[in-house]
Amino acid sequence: MTKYLFEKIVDLSHSLENDMPVYPGDTRTLLEPTSTIPKDGLNLTKVIMSSHAGTHVDSPSHFVEKGLTIDQIPARKFAGEAVVIDASSTPIGSAVNIDSLHLGTAYNKVEIGEDDFVLFYTGSSELWGNPIVEKKYTFLSEALVKKLVKNRVRAVGIDSFSVDSFDSITFPVHKELLSNGPFIIESLANPLKQFLGKRIFLICPPLKLASKDGAPCRCLAVPIIE
Amino acid sequence: MTKYLFEKIVDLSHSLENDMPVYPGDTRTLLEPTSTIPKDGLNLTKVIMSSHAGTHVDSPSHFVEKGLTIDQIPARKFAGEAVVIDASSTPIGSAVNIDSLHLGTAYNKVEIGEDDFVLFYTGSSELWGNPIVEKKYTFLSEALVKKLVKNRVRAVGIDSFSVDSFDSITFPVHKELLSNGPFIIESLANPLKQFLGKRIFLICPPLKLASKDGAPCRCLAVPIIE
Numbered sequence: 001m002t003k004y005l006f007e008k009i010v011d012l013s014h015s016l017e018n019d020m021p022v023y024p025g026d027t028r029t030l031l032e033p034t035s036t037i038p039k040d041g042l043n044l045t046k047v048i049m050s051s052h053a054g055t056h057v058d059s060p061s062h063f064v065e066k067g068l069t070i071d072q073i074p075a076r077k078f079a080g081e082a083v084v085i086d087a088s089s090t091p092i093g094s095a096v097n098i099d100s101l102h103l104g105t106a107y108n109k110v111e112i113g114e115d116d117f118v119l120f121y122t123g124s125s126e127l128w129g130n131p132i133v134e135k136k137y138t139f140l141s142e143a144l145v146k147k148l149v150k151n152r153v154r155a156v157g158i159d160s161f162s163v164d165s166f167d168s169i170t171f172p173v174h175k176e177l178l179s180n181g182p183f184i185i186e187s188l189a190n191p192l193k194q195f196l197g198k199r200i201f202l203i204c205p206p207l208k209l210a211s212k213d214g215a216p217c218r219c220l221a222v223p224i225i226e
Numbered sequence: 227m228t229k230y231l232f233e234k235i236v237d238l239s240h241s242l243e244n245d246m247p248v249y250p251g252d253t254r255t256l257l258e259p260t261s262t263i264p265k266d267g268l269n270l271t272k273v274i275m276s277s278h279a280g281t282h283v284d285s286p287s288h289f290v291e292k293g294l295t296i297d298q299i300p301a302r303k304f305a306g307e308a309v310v311i312d313a314s315s316t317p318i319g320s321a322v323n324i325d326s327l328h329l330g331t332a333y334n335k336v337e338i339g340e341d342d343f344v345l346f347y348t349g350s351s352e353l354w355g356n357p358i359v360e361k362k363y364t365f366l367s368e369a370l371v372k373k374l375v376k377n378r379v380r381a382v383g384i385d386s387f388s389v390d391s392f393d394s395i396t397f398p399v400h401k402e403l404l405s406n407g408p409f410i411i412e413s414l415a416n417p418l419k420q421f422l423g424k425r426i427f428l429i430c431p432p433l434k435l436a437s438k439d440g441a442p443c444r445c446l447a448v449p450i451i452e
Contacts, residue, residue, distance in 0.1 A: 006302065006303070006305050006306065009304075010301070011304035013434045014434070015297055015436040016433055016436060016438035025268065026260075027270075027272045027273075031435060034252075034253060034276070036420070037291050042397070042400075044252065044253075044277060044288075045277035045438045045439055046274070046275075046276060046277075046439075047253075047273070047276070047435065048273070048274050048276055049268060049273050050272060050273070051257075051270060051272075051273055062268055062269055063263070063267075063269075065267050071241055073237050075237040075239075075444070075446055076233055076234070076235035078444070079235060079429065079448075080423075114344065162378070170266070203305065205443075206444060207280075207433065207443075207444060208237070208239045208240070208242055208275065208280070208444055209241075209242050209243075209257060210241040210242060210243035210257070211243075212266075212271045213271055214271075216433055217433075218301070218304070218415075218431035218432060218433060218434055218443070220301055220305070220431055222305075
C-alpha cells in the first residue's frame with residue numbers, strides 16, 4: 001500500500017530575503033522591519049517582492065490573455081503525486097531534451113501518468129546565487145514539453161529560473177504549457193536531488209494573489225513508500 | 227482506516243488584494259502590474275504586503291526575543307491533523323472561553339491530541355471586510371490557551387484578525403502560545419465552517435521569509451474519512 005511520509009517532509013523552497021537572486025529585471029525582494037520588539041513590543045515586516053520571487057507557481061495568465069489567474073486554479077491542484085526526473089546530464093545553460101524521459105539508466109524509470117506533476121532536476125539549483133546561472137541556467141526544450149502536454153500532466157517544475165531560455169524572445173515553452181493546461185513551478189531548491197527517479201507527493205500551494213499571473217509558494221516534498 | 231481526501235481539498239485562505247482588510251495600522255496590501263501582455267508580452271506583478279497579511283502564520287519571534295523565526299520552524303510542522311472547534315456561540319467581539327472545548331453538544335466532541343492543530347471557528351470570518359470586526363473580532367481567552375499549551379498542541383488557529391483582543395496592550399494570548407511552543411494561524415477564511423466538530427488534515431505552509439516574524443500562507447483543509 002502506498003504511504004505518504006508527512007513526518008519526513010523535505011523543503012523544496014528557497015528562502016525569500018534581501019539580495020536574493022531574482023530573474024534579471026524583475027522586482028527585487030525587500031524585507032523591511034516595521035515594528036521591533038525593543039521599540040514596539042513585537043516584530044512586524046513589510047515585504048516587497050515579485051509575484052515570481054523565489055520558488056513560485058506560474059499561472060496561465062502569466063503569458064495567456066484571459067488565461068486562468070493564480071487564484072482561479074483550483075486549490076486541490078496544489079497537492080498531488082510528482083515524478084522527479086534526473087536531467088543533470090544536460091550541460092548547465094542548455095535545453096533538457098526529450099531523451100531525459102527515457103534514459104534507461106537507474107534513474108528516470110518511473111512512469112509519467114496523466115495528472116502527475118513532472119519535476120526536472122537540472123543541477124542549476126546547486127548554483128543558486130552564482131552569477132553563472134543568472135542568465136545561463138538549464139531550461140526545457142519545446143519537444144519535451146509538447147510530449148508532456150500530450151501526456152496531460154498537471155504541472156511541470158524545474159530547479160532553475162525559468163522553463164524558457166533567457167535568450168528566448170517568444171517564450172515557446174511557457175506558452176506551450178500554459179495555453180494547454182499545465183501550470184509551472186520554477187526555482188525549486190536543490191533538496192529535490194534526493195528524489196531523482198522517484199515518485200513523491202508534492203505540496204505547492206501558492207499565495208492567493210487575486211487576479212494575478214503567479215505567486216510565490218512554499219513547496220514541500222512528501223516521500224512515498226510503496 | 228483513516229483516509230485523506232486530497233481530491234476534495236477546501237481552501238481556507240483569504241485572497242490577497244488591494245484594499246483587503248488588514249490589522250489596523252499594519253502595512254496595506256498593494257498588487258501592482260510591472261509588465262502586461264499588451265505592452266510587454268507577459269504579466270508580472272509587484273507585491274507589497276505585511277508578513278501578517280491575510281491568512282498567515284505567526285512564528286515565536288513575532289513576540290519572543292530569540293524565538294524561532296518563520297523559516298526556522300521545521301517544514302513538516304505545516305502539514306498535520308487538526309481539530310475544528312465551533313466557538314460561534316461566543317458573541318462576536320468577546321473571548322472564546324475554555325468551555326468551548328467541552329460543550330457536550332453535537333459539536334466539539336472530537337478529542338484534542340498532543341501535536342494536533344486546534345482551529346477555532348468564531349464566525350468573525352463571516353464578516354471579513356466589514357468594519358464591525360476590524361477591532362471587535364472574537365479572540366481567545368488566556369485560560370483556554372493555557373489548557374491548549376498544557377495539552378501540547380502543535381498550533382492554534384482562528385478565523386479572526388488575532389488571537390488577542392484588539393484592546394490588549396500586553397498580548398497575553400500570543401505570548402502564552404509562542405513562548406511555549408505552539409505557533410499561530412490567523413485570519414482563516416469562513417469555509418472552515420463546514421468542518422465544525424470534525425478532524426481534518428491541514429496544510430498551511432507559509433512563505434519562507436528569512437529570519438522573520440511570520441508569513442502569509444495558503445491554508446488548505448483536506449477532509450478525512452475514518
